[in-house]
Amino acid sequence: MGQxxxxxxxxxxxxxSRITHYTKRNKKKVKEKLALxxxxxxxxxxxxHTESK
Structure with a gap:
């Protein structure tokens, strides 16, 4: 099985509108944008803080 x-x-x-934090997200499990x-x-x-590109 693959990880x-x-x-x-x-x-x-x-x-x-500044990028102040970085975090990890599983794109296959969580479809919507992250907002913390x-x-x-x-x-x-x-x-x-919302997810940006």
Whole structure:
């Protein structure tokens, strides 16, 4: 059996539009874009970070 690899994705802040975080995501299991609440060091607040290209 083959292993399904996770791919690295960039997370972009919804407030300042900067790429501040990286994470792994399994594209075969999770079809929709990833959206996580994380701390942005440029905005200095918690904001929603969405997956970008």
């Amino acid at each position: 399904i690899k996770d791919t690295m994705v960039k997370l972009k802040c919804s407030l300042c 609440s994380k701390y942005c060091r440029f905005c200095k607040k918690n904001a929603t």
